[in-house]
Amino acid sequence: MQPSSPRNSIALALWANAILVGGILIAMLSRGNVPSLMPTAFGQNQGAIAGGAGVFVMPCQLADKQWGCYLLDVDARTLVAYQYTPGDRKLQFVAARSYDADRKLHDMSTWPPTEEIRKLVEKEKQGFRNREENVPPLNPEAPKP
DSSP, X not given: OOOOXXXXXXXXXXXXXXXXXXXXXXXXXXXXXXXXXXXXXXXSSSOOSSEETTEXXXXXXXXXXXXXXXXXXXXXXXXXXXXXXXXXXXXXXXXXXXXXXXXXXXXXXXXXXXXHHHHHHHHHHXXXXXXXXXXXXXXXXXXXX
């Protein structure tokens, strides 16, 4: 039996390296995270975040030490709230609301009003000099200086 030459050990190391790299390549390709040349077809044009098919479930804290979840149905435009009671181990219905009409409101319980923000945006586009005249007061009833 001949002793192994340095040339044979290098060839053996190269083959071992090639087999290892090939194994890594096979493992990566089998994961499915490799970009494809063809686009992926999805049934819906939105990511499946906490749900799918237009229905989303989001965990929430309703009050101190009271937990539950919101169910948002995008297709029916409805928001439903449930509360989990740990003693009963039940999910109880709390409230439901259709937000279809709510989406048509533009200036409800907000400050500053939308029209004032529009005016500020227009002033900014024109280039304003005095910054203080463009900042709305924090309190609408506060006297102007």
